[in-house]
Amino acid sequence: MKVNDEEEPDIQSLAEEIARYLQGREQVADTLDGILQWWILRQRLHEERRRVERAMAYLHQQGTISIRTLPDGRLLYIGRPSATDKPHLDS
Template sequence: MNASSQDELINDILEYLVSHPQAADSADGVSRWWLARNARAPSQADVERALATLVERGLLRRVELPDGTVIYCCEASARH
């Protein structure tokens, strides 16, 4: 995925979070539900890279549940 496509994917995730600020999901859930209307159908690896970038930028929080599942949520909503 080129940088422009990665930026578009990141923007798609952020747009979803603007509409659903309390959303929290795994990378698979982000692909299936948050990006369901995305005609580009990004790969799981691309989604995981986008999520990692958003975590690095402080916009998403990565939370590991006791069973090892990793979920992502808006950093602001994670503080509540």
């Protein structure tokens, strides 16, 4: 398959994503299925984790959620009920 310099932007973006995964990993090799499963998904999870962490910090600053630190140091994000939410009564 020939790739030209005017390749679609999403192909260029995917190529850059793969290049980021390869940084610091020497002598890596895989099949197309392995690249999809291990390289792409792993890189996306890593990048999404940072984005989600920033989004949760934003929600905390806005007062939408509260945060507790668990004994092992991980953070627990807790949704705050809105003023229109009714309390649930257990029967």
